[in-house]
Amino acid sequence: MSVQTTISPHNQQPLVSRTYPGQTDLDDTIKKAYVAQKSWRERPLKERVVIGRRFMEEFKKMSDEIPLELSLQMGRPVSQGPGEIRGFLERSEYMLSIAEASLADFPLKDTDKPGFRRFIRRVPLGVVLVIAPWNFPYLVSVNSVLPAIIAGNAVLFKPSPQTPLTAERFALALTRAGVPEDIIQVVHLTPSLTTYAIQHPLVNFVSFTGSVLGGRSVAESAATAKGFTGTALELGGKDPAYVRPDVDLKYTVAELVDGSFFNSGQSCCAVERIYVHEDIYDGFVSHFVGLTKAYKLGDPTSKDTNLGPVVSVASAERIRKQVADAVGAGAKPLIPESLFPVAQAGTAYVAPQVLVDVNHSMDVMMEETFGPVVGIQKVSSDEEAVKLMNDSPYGLTASIWTNAEANPESEQAFLRIADELETGTVFLNRCDYLDPALAWTGVKDSGRGVSLSKFGYDQLTRAKSVHMKIKTG
Numbered sequence: 001m002s003v004q005t006t007i008s009p010h011n012q013q014p015l016v017s018r019t020y021p022g023q024t025d026l027d028d029t030i031k032k033a034y035v036a037q038k039s040w041r042e043r044p045l046k047e048r049v050v051i052g053r054r055f056m057e058e059f060k061k062m063s064d065e066i067p068l069e070l071s072l073q074m075g076r077p078v079s080q081g082p083g084e085i086r087g088f089l090e091r092s093e094y095m096l097s098i099a100e101a102s103l104a105d106f107p108l109k110d111t112d113k114p115g116f117r118r119f120i121r122r123v124p125l126g127v128v129l130v131i132a133p134w135n136f137p138y139l140v141s142v143n144s145v146l147p148a149i150i151a152g153n154a155v156l157f158k159p160s161p162q163t164p165l166t167a168e169r170f171a172l173a174l175t176r177a178g179v180p181e182d183i184i185q186v187v188h189l190t191p192s193l194t195t196y197a198i199q200h201p202l203v204n205f206v207s208f209t210g211s212v213l214g215g216r217s218v219a220e221s222a223a224t225a226k227g228f229t230g231t232a233l234e235l236g237g238k239d240p241a242y243v244r245p246d247v248d249l250k251y252t253v254a255e256l257v258d259g260s261f262f263n264s265g266q267s268c269c270a271v272e273r274i275y276v277h278e279d280i281y282d283g284f285v286s287h288f289v290g291l292t293k294a295y296k297l298g299d300p301t302s303k304d305t306n307l308g309p310v311v312s313v314a315s316a317e318r319i320r321k322q323v324a325d326a327v328g329a330g331a332k333p334l335i336p337e338s339l340f341p342v343a344q345a346g347t348a349y350v351a352p353q354v355l356v357d358v359n360h361s362m363d364v365m366m367e368e369t370f371g372p373v374v375g376i377q378k379v380s381s382d383e384e385a386v387k388l389m390n391d392s393p394y395g396l397t398a399s400i401w402t403n404a405e406a407n408p409e410s411e412q413a414f415l416r417i418a419d420e421l422e423t424g425t426v427f428l429n430r431c432d433y434l435d436p437a438l439a440w441t442g443v444k445d446s447g448r449g450v451s452l453s454k455f456g457y458d459q460l461t462r463a464k465s466v467h468m469k470i471k472t473g
Helices: 023-040 045-061 066-074 078-097 099-103 137-150 164-177 191-198 212-223 249-265 281-293 313-328 382-390 408-420 453-459
Strands: 003-007 014-019 116-124 127-131 154-158 184-186 205-209 230-234 239-243 271-277 353-356 373-379 397-401 425-428 461-469
Touching (some): 014 066, 014 164, 023 127, 023 154, 045 078, 045 099, 066 164, 078 137, 099 137, 127 137, 127 191, 137 154, 137 164, 137 205, 137 230, 137 453, 154 164, 205 212, 212 230, 239 249, 239 382, 249 271, 249 281, 271 281, 271 382, 281 353, 313 353, 453 461
Parallel strands (some): 127 154, 127 205, 205 230, 397 425
Antiparallel strands (some): 003 014, 116 461
């Protein structure tokens, strides 16, 4: 049997290892989930929700240990770990609060004829394979794992090899709360075993969060399965921001700097390209550069660090190459790397960088960077900004920055622009955020499917129509 080993990004030392199962062992795991789900789906929904709330309490008991453990696995500064815990609990609470309404029978009483009763019931899919990412391993996986279980499914939970401990903690909290062990099983899998699980006849649905390349592989594996395996794909982004001339400059710059560099830019909805109206372009860039220079890049286990390494040396080299290629094509870097001496070739430390004189012939403005790099481009109008924002293979989120509070015309401009943008979510005066009450979805290469909100439950269940003829005489 082969072994996966997690390497800590900040010191390149082995942290934890896990042994991959054999195919027979994986078969047994899937069969256990299939059998257990038959009983779990019969448990009353109210009871499953109560267990879900106990799960939240069990997870809270672990909260002091999680930030450092996360930093060691994927490199985010330990000071930022509590934010992921808060978001995890917020999403859990919301999905539990809407479970009964979202999964209730939908009656057709107003249109029923005498002697008939009709309704639509949401029923669980069966066995759901959740393939989770490393960048926000708790925050993202909760979008699928908890609603799937509450809806009556069994879950096979495959974490990233970079963050194996997160899935194990998640599953432990669930079983301590009362979820049967075979309903939530953590599986550490090789790529070939992952394909085997996707194509397994007892696996009904796959929820994947990760790269476009990984999403295509999942979709192809599901498409060539003997059955018709459903998929949800939450993939990459090259999320744009447009700054109109009437903004609160200080507020806007601070928000966009954070939206660009939080978690070293390793977020699917991080801001990676900014379009600024020419009237305020120079002032915006100057202030943006000033705040960027104030970051402290270093050991993520130190409380003083607010910018950690990226996930791997390979990722760091890819990011550096994208920047170098842009500079070679005419882009101008505004952050001297000498300000961040820890950022050396051969390490996972990457200095934050702000690029101007960029254009859409450069990968840095078109392809996902997933690192602490942002390009800023000058525009002359709303129309130019919309054209550039839509000129992308991605469509996850976009943000518009304008003084809508003081100017009704600005709000109307935002709404007009929002209608024209090809994205799953459009923000006004905020970015890099996920509201659990709203459907999280993308278009183009950012994926397909929906998580969170009521529609997240729809994705993890199927409609079953019931048509009753009461009177037969």
